[in-house]
Amino acid sequence: QKTDIGIIGLAVMGRSLALNMADHGFKVGGYNRSKEVTDTVMREHPHKNLIPFYTLEELVESQEHPRKFMMMVKAGNPVDAVIAQLEPLLDEGDILIDGGNSFFEDTRRRTEALAQKGIHYFGVGVSGGEKGARFGPSIMPGGNEQAYKTVAPILEAIAAKAQGEPCCAYMGPDGAGHYVKMVHNGIEYADMQLIAESYLLLKYAGGFTNEELADEFSKWNQGELKSFLIGITAGIFSEADDFEEGRLVDHIVDSAGQKGTGRWTSLESLKQGVNVSMITAACNARIMSNRLEERTAAKKVIKGPKTMEGTRKTPVQKETFADLVREGLYAAKIVAYAQGFDLLSHASTEYGWDLDFGRIAAIFRAGCIIQAEFLNDITRAFEKNTKLTNLILDGFFLDKINKNQESLRSILSCGILSGIPMPAMSQAAAYLDAFRGMPVGANLIQAQRDCFGAHTYERVDRQGTFHHEWGQGYE
Numbered sequence: 129q130k131t132d133i134g135i136i137g138l139a140v141m142g143r144s145l146a147l148n149m150a151d152h153g154f155k156v157g158g159y160n161r162s163k164e165v166t167d168t169v170m171r172e173h174p175h176k177n178l179i180p181f182y183t184l185e186e187l188v189e190s191q192e193h194p195r196k197f198m199m200m201v202k203a204g205n206p207v208d209a210v211i212a213q214l215e216p217l218l219d220e221g222d223i224l225i226d227g228g229n230s231f232f233e234d235t236r237r238r239t240e241a242l243a244q245k246g247i248h249y250f251g252v253g254v255s256g257g258e259k260g261a262r263f264g265p266s267i268m269p270g271g272n273e274q275a276y277k278t279v280a281p282i283l284e285a286i287a288a289k290a291q292g293e294p295c296c297a298y299m300g301p302d303g304a305g306h307y308v309k310m311v312h313n314g315i316e317y318a319d320m321q322l323i324a325e326s327y328l329l330l331k332y333a334g335g336f337t338n339e340e341l342a343d344e345f346s347k348w349n350q351g352e353l354k355s356f357l358i359g360i361t362a363g364i365f366s367e368a369d370d371f372e373e374g375r376l377v378d379h380i381v382d383s384a385g386q387k388g389t390g391r392w393t394s395l396e397s398l399k400q401g402v403n404v405s406m407i408t409a410a411c412n413a414r415i416m417s418n419r420l421e422e423r424t425a426a427k428k429v430i431k432g433p434k435t436m437e438g439t440r441k442t443p444v445q446k447e448t449f450a451d452l453v454r455e456g457l458y459a460a461k462i463v464a465y466a467q468g469f470d471l472l473s474h475a476s477t478e479y480g481w482d483l484d485f486g487r488i489a490a491i492f493r494a495g496c497i498i499q500a501e502f503l504n505d506i507t508r509a510f511e512k513n514t515k516l517t518n519l520i521l522d523g524f525f526l527d528k529i530n531k532n533q534e535s536l537r538s539i540l541s542c543g544i545l546s547g548i549p550m551p552a553m554s555q556a557a558a559y560l561d562a563f564r565g566m567p568v569g570a571n572l573i574q575a576q577r578d579c580f581g582a583h584t585y586e587r588v589d590r591q592g593t594f595h596h597e598w599g600q601g602y603e
């Protein structure tokens with residue numbers, strides 16, 4: 129049988145994308161390394177447009193030129209293993225897509241290697257998990273712009289739709305799509321951490337019950353914070369436990385894993401010299417969460433603040449406190465996105481990708497985990513000013529920052545005095561204060577560097593670099 133596209137790897141994501149394509153009328157060839165997986169998919173999800181193949185040769189022969197394949201296998205070595213098997217079977221002009229969470233540098237390397245043979249390689253970020261893949265993900269394709277036109281009808285058909293537009297758009301050459309997906313995940317880490325800190329504040333400083341938390345988050349989801357993450361959070365507080373009395377959330381261990389895309393974002397930001405401190409803080413928060421044993425032991429010996437005695441720590445009414453938390457969260461969220469888009473901007477210059485930030489925000493509006501009302505405002509900001517250097521400087525966001533930063537400071541001080549860890553919100557305030565030109569102490573650091581290493585220093589009142597013979601007390 130003839131097919132329009134081949135999917136290689138039929139685990140949860142590959143299978144869901146294959147069925148999504150089949151629903152949209154494309155004839156899809158499905159192949160998986162282990163035959164049993166293919167059989168299970170065909171048995172459990174039979175579809176007239178999904179055709180199983182048990183060898184790559186047959187899968188390749190089922191298509192007309194230019195042929196199109198999408199790998200949905202585990203990132204890392206499995207991708208290279210599939211390429212090594214597939215490459216000899218492909219011809220010039222064929223298209224090979226990697227839809228997994230591959231590291232963008234790997235995608236750049238693979239793109240270059242396959243281009244030698246005239247094969248168009250695409251690194252495509254797919255966000256939204258299993259449900260997104262099955263019914264409409266946000267899709268970030270990177271690769272050859274001409275060749276993109278061949279796969280665009282399939283990718284845009286299966287993507288989520290926001291106000292009728294597909295959440296799929298060409299990002300740029302080689303690793304651009306995977307890079308955008310990586311930063312998307314980094315922002316997702318920061319966003320989730322900010323919501324977790326808001327929860328801790330409301331619960332431990334505000335004395336909110338699960339019922340009240342569910343109500344409060346539902347209310348937030350009607351306003352400017354409306355988003356997938358706030359929506360599911362509201363629902364989580366209402367979920368009954370499967371085994372015991374009470375709500376499930378209170379029976380879940382206080383330790384969360386990570387797969388690595390947040391860490392990649394953080395490492396990459398250090399390489400680029402861009403401050404994404406909130407994403408890094410979110411990664412570190414998960415690392416700290418994993419130290420359960422040490423935390424349990426330390427709890428017995430390290431004293432908390434005196435204000436932790438008693439139940440409620442905030443002097444204000446619950447509703448007033450919730451408003452402060454909502455406004456502080458909104459300000460911090462703006463800073464997190466500003467950091468993420470700053471990293472994209474530097475990468476765009478560094479790798480020559482010419483990323484369109486307004487378009488990136490637009491394709492995040494549906495299908496993905498960070499989908500939010502707020503992204504419309506980001507698109508508007510970058511459309512209004514394509515040269516915008518930092519999201520915070522856009523008129524709309526500047527106004528919000530100026531209005532909400534007092535709330536951020538107020539909940540931060542309340543949280544710190546109550547002993548509630550708020551690493552991401554603290555970073556938001558620190559970034560804001562440094563960015564708005566407050567002294568950051570680098571004059572003293574220059575002096576120290578010149579003192580111990582003769583690294584020289586610069587002056588405020590004259591050009592050039594200077595060295596001082598630091599005299600006293602340094603022996």
Ligand code: NBP
Nearest residue numbers: 137138139140141161162200201202203206209228229257
């Ligand atoms: P997994 O990441 O669990 O990978 C399993 C698939 O990889 C199976 O089809 C497996 O075949 C295949 N595979 C492996 Br492992 N080694 C192989 C090799 N050497 N040659 C050929 N095939 C090999 O699947 P997933 O969770 O569906 O995710 C697929 C990709 O999508 C990953 O990169 C993931 O990070 C990304 N992603 C996942 C999500 C999500 O929510 N799960 C969301 C967004 C992106 P086998 O059956 O023979 O072992």
